[in-house]
Amino acid sequence: xxxxxxxxxxxTATASAYGSVLFLHSSLVSAGDNGGGSPLEALxxxxxxxxxxxxAREAQQSALKAAGKSNPLDVLVIGGGxxxxxxxxxxxxxxLRVGLVEREDFASGTSSRSTKLLHGGVRYLxxxxxxxxxxxxxxxxxxxxxxxxxIENAPHLCHALPCMTPCFSWFEVVYYWMGLKMYxxxxxxxxxxxxxxxxTKESVELFPTLARVVNDRxxxxxxxxxxxxMNDARLNVGLACTAALAGAAVLNHAEVVSLLKDDxxxxxxxxxxxxxxxxxxxxxxxxxxxxxxxxxxxxxxKMANKNAQEMISPSSGVHIILPDYYSPEGMGLIVPKTxxxxxxxxxxxLGRTVAGTTDSSTSITYLPEPHEDEIQFILDAISDYLNxxxxxxxxxxxxxxxxxxxxxxxxxxxxxxxxxHVVWEDYPGLVTITGGKWTTYRRRCC
Ligand SMILES: Cc1cc2nc3c(=O)[nH]c(=O)nc-3n(C[C@H](O)[C@H](O)[C@H](O)COP(=O)(O)OP(=O)(O)OC[C@H]3O[C@@H](n4cnc5c(N)ncnc54)[C@H](O)[C@@H]3O)c2cc1C
Numbered sequence: 315x316x317x318x319x320x321x322x323x324x325x326t327a328t329a330s331a332y333g334s335v336l337f338l339h340s341s342l343v344s345a346g347d348n349g350g351g352s353p354l355e356a357l358x359x360x361x362x363x364x365x366x367x368x369x370a371r372e373a374q375q376s377a378l379k380a381a382g383k384s385n386p387l388d389v390l391v392i393g394g395g396x397x398x399x400x401x402x403x404x405x406x407x408x409x410l411r412v413g414l415v416e417r418e419d420f421a422s423g424t425s426s427r428s429t430k431l432l433h434g435g436v437r438y439l440x441x442x443x444x445x446x447x448x449x450x451x452x453x454x455x456x457x458x459x460x461x462x463x464x465i466e467n468a469p470h471l472c473h474a475l476p477c478m479t480p481c482f483s484w485f486e487v488v489y490y491w492m493g494l495k496m497y498x499x500x501x502x503x504x505x506x507x508x509x510x511x512x513x514t515k516e517s518v519e520l521f522p523t524l525a526r527v528v529n530d531r532x533x534x535x536x537x538x539x540x541x542x543x544m545n546d547a548r549l550n551v552g553l554a555c556t557a558a559l560a561g562a563a564v565l566n567h568a569e570v571v572s573l574l575k576d577d578x579x580x581x582x583x584x585x586x587x588x589x590x591x592x593x594x595x596x597x598x599x600x601x602x603x604x605x606x607x608x609x610x611x612x613x614x615x616k617m618a619n620k621n622a623q624e625m626i627s628p629s630s631g632v633h634i635i636l637p638d639y640y641s642p643e644g645m646g647l648i649v650p651k652t653x654x655x656x657x658x659x660x661x662x663x664l665g666r667t668v669a670g671t672t673d674s675s676t677s678i679t680y681l682p683e684p685h686e687d688e689i690q691f692i693l694d695a696i697s698d699y700l701n702x703x704x705x706x707x708x709x710x711x712x713x714x715x716x717x718x719x720x721x722x723x724x725x726x727x728x729x730x731x732x733x734x735h736v737v738w739e740d741y742p743g744l745v746t747i748t749g750g751k752w753t754t755y756r757r758r759c760c
Pocket of ligand 1: 394
């Protein structure tokens with residue numbers, strides 16, 4: 315138990331001294347980016363002022379309405395998820411005039427429905443090695459850099475989390491140990507903590523609900539490695555609020571219902587926005603519109619060109635919340651290969667256990683719902699590995715999120731679609747940013 319407490323202490327070292335939810339992108343914004351140190355310094359002071367207050371809704375809406383044809387915003391961002399809020403923050407801290415509109419609330423989409431891991435993607439590294447795929451390798455490398463940076467930027471919302479990989483043969487011990495050592499190696503200076511092997515006795519001490527025998531195979535030990543864990547919803551709201559404090563006009567419950575074109579119809583120059591609280595509509599103009607609508611980005615692209623080819627291949631992922639006793643505080647469990655070859659996680663989350671996820675093709679809906687077979691799939695996948703009875707009645711809540719995977723026309727299933735992001739201007743004045751992981755939001759926003 316002492317070892318568990320030590321690991322837990324590392325994992326929960328969340329720099330509780332940070333009371334504020336506000337932060338600036340530390341490495342992507344440098345003094346040079348906006349032509350000198352002092353404006354950035356002034357911005358930092360403003361954002362870090364404990365008495366700073368985000369301007370009221372009326373002020374945000376007035377700023378958007380005031381952006382007319384003759385004095386357009388530099389950038390209008392559609393969508394207040396990780397991508398849109400990150401883009402707005404990056405743009406405003408570079409000295410641009412920025413607007414951000416979100417149909418529902420910040421993080422109401424995919425960005426609050428994730429597994430909450432800041433990760434490089436161990437399984438993508440596996441694919442990179444076996445397929446000799448340099449593209450996948452670069453994805454992992456960049457994500458590992460971002461994992462560390464995001465934890466440093468928002469230590470009050472993110473921390474390192476140990477994850478245990480159970481091994482049921484000596485081959486698995488060697489295989490996972492080598493793979494996770496490679497993961498450490500690729501992280502290089504961005505490493506959170508070194509992975510290591512634990513014997514069966516040590517492992518069950520660390521994870522008391524872990525089964526010692528699975529399908530007649532005895533546990534040979536576990537390999538514990540580290541990734542990051544974040545509070546995705548709060549991180550997202552923090553980005554939007556920081557963008558607002560830095561001067562962006564940021565409005566939730568504000569839906570883009572159509573795009574405005576110039577007189578020749580050749581360029582997008584603004585958007586018609588409906589305030590979903592009052593039902594009233596108004597126009598905002600901008601030199602560039604960034605479409606960060608996540609799974610809905612095709613519907614926004616079709617406002618510019620109704621014949622636009624769809625680029626999103628939606629895939630749904632379900633998570634369930636289970637009671638705290640399913641997993642110990644400060645230690646996650648990763649099942650690297652379920653019966654159908656998928657990865658399933660069980661992680662401590664706000665005093666409970668979050669388990670997931672699934673990956674199945676879906677249609678795009680406003681409020682995706684978890685299906686019973688998806689919930690059952692997760693329960694089945696974890697039950698083999700636990701010595702407690704996994705019961706349907708223990709599911710305290712469940713939700714579903716839609717991955718905005720950017721379509722590769724040659725891919726046969728969603729598993730093989732690249733998790734990288736895509737930046738695409740298919741109509742002058744309208745740039746779409748989609749795909750990618752939460753972990754790497756800063757890369758696609760700058
Ligand atoms: C099940 C699951 C698990 C995941 N786990 C992880 C993980 O552990 N780690 C990780 O790094 N990544 C993870 N991801 C990926 C990550 O969550 C997404 O890449 C990220 O959240 C996408 O953010 P986004 O801003 O592009 O989309 P969204 O968060 O969906 O934001 C798009 C926003 O646009 C708004 N919008 C749409 N249309 C309009 C309009 N017309 N007007 C105004 N607003 C509009 C929507 O309301 C929405 O809020 C996971 C994804 C899923 C589905």
